[in-house]
Amino acid sequence: MKARVTVMLKNGVLDPQGEAVRHALGALGFEGVEGVRQGKVIELDLAAGTTEDTVVQMCEKLLANTVIESYAVEMV
Amino acid sequence: MRAAILVFPGSNCDRDLAVAFEKAGAQVSMVWHKDTTLPDGVDIVGIPGGFSYGDYLRCGAIAANSPICGALRSHVERGGFALGICNGFQVLTETRLLPGALRRNANLKYICKPVGLRVETANSAFTAGYEAGQEITIPIAHHDGNYFAAEDTLRALNDQDRVAFRYVDNPNGSVDAIAGVLSENRRVLGMMPHPERMAEPAHGGTDGQAMFRALLDQLATA
Numbered sequence: 001m002k003a004r005v006t007v008m009l010k011n012g013v014l015d016p017q018g019e020a021v022r023h024a025l026g027a028l029g030f031e032g033v034e035g036v037r038q039g040k041v042i043e044l045d046l047a048a049g050t051t052e053d054t055v056v057q058m059c060e061k062l063l064a065n066t067v068i069e070s071y072a073v074e075m076v
Numbered sequence: 077m078r079a080a081i082l083v084f085p086g087s088n089c090d091r092d093l094a095v096a097f098e099k100a101g102a103q104v105s106m107v108w109h110k111d112t113t114l115p116d117g118v119d120i121v122g123i124p125g126g127f128s129y130g131d132y133l134r135c136g137a138i139a140a141n142s143p144i145c146g147a148l149r150s151h152v153e154r155g156g157f158a159l160g161i162c163n164g165f166q167v168l169t170e171t172r173l174l175p176g177a178l179r180r181n182a183n184l185k186y187i188c189k190p191v192g193l194r195v196e197t198a199n200s201a202f203t204a205g206y207e208a209g210q211e212i213t214i215p216i217a218h219h220d221g222n223y224f225a226a227e228d229t230l231r232a233l234n235d236q237d238r239v240a241f242r243y244v245d246n247p248n249g250s251v252d253a254i255a256g257v258l259s260e261n262r263r264v265l266g267m268m269p270h271p272e273r274m275a276e277p278a279h280g281g282t283d284g285q286a287m288f289r290a291l292l293d294q295l296a297t298a
Contacts, residue, residue: 016180061141065137065177
């Protein structure tokens with residue numbers, strides 16, 4: 001089984017990389033991009049029976065810095 | 077005074093920090109990240125700059141969970157002193173021994189240059205050798221030094237006089253131009269600028285020397 005963890009900067013925390021991507025898209029002529037947020041996706045291969053709760057603990061302890069980042073766990 | 081400098085794979089300011097402590101008169105030992113204990117009688121732990129574990133995942137995140145950081149946490153919880161510089165500051169925020177976090181610089185650039193710092197408090201063993209309000213020049217060299225803390229944390233830092241240094245001309249977008257913060261007991265300092273790189277005349281300046289000398293004065297009698 002797998003889990004997919006998405007880590008994003010929290011709303012309200014300035015994302016300079018997302019802003020740079022937004023500017024670059026505008027420079028390429030793509031209009032109407034009003035905001036870009038850049039995050040990361042972490043895929044975990046897990047032994048059968050690993051619970052979502054365990055993955056949440058992994059996020060809290062290591063995968064995300066909850067001072068500035070939020071995370072979402074998807075069991076797939 | 078006995079100082080222990082932590083060495084992670086990817087640390088690159090560990091020897092500079094050791095020399096700065098030694099020149100001030102400290103006995104220094106280097107401690108490998110896989111060790112689980114600090115040498116006996118250590119007064120202060122130095123967490124050096126560099127790119128611990130290649131900055132994988134987040135700067136300082138893997139180091140914060142390394143075996144030696146368990147010993148660092150116990151040392152700090154016992155009231156021991158710790159100084160984290162650059163990547164060391166990132167490690168201290170990742171361990172939550174200091175509040176806040178360091179984000180990518182606002183201009184997305186790696187910045188390496190001397191910057192002006194204002195000493196905001198002389199009330200700590202680290203800053204007792206400066207005057208509050210004094211401006212000093214110390215180099216920075218980082219990509220992720222953009223300090224962030226939530227509003228209530230910022231209020232606490234200001235109310236408790238725990239902002240040690242502010243940038244005179246904010247280079248990286250740090251909230252409130254914060255360059256270094258102290259723990260609640262004032263015994264842990266994290267800062268992005270490198271005082272160990274401005275600690276002898278050959279460095280082009282000696283504004284960092286006062287920190288190591290003050291620590292020696294304050295901790296020699298402790």
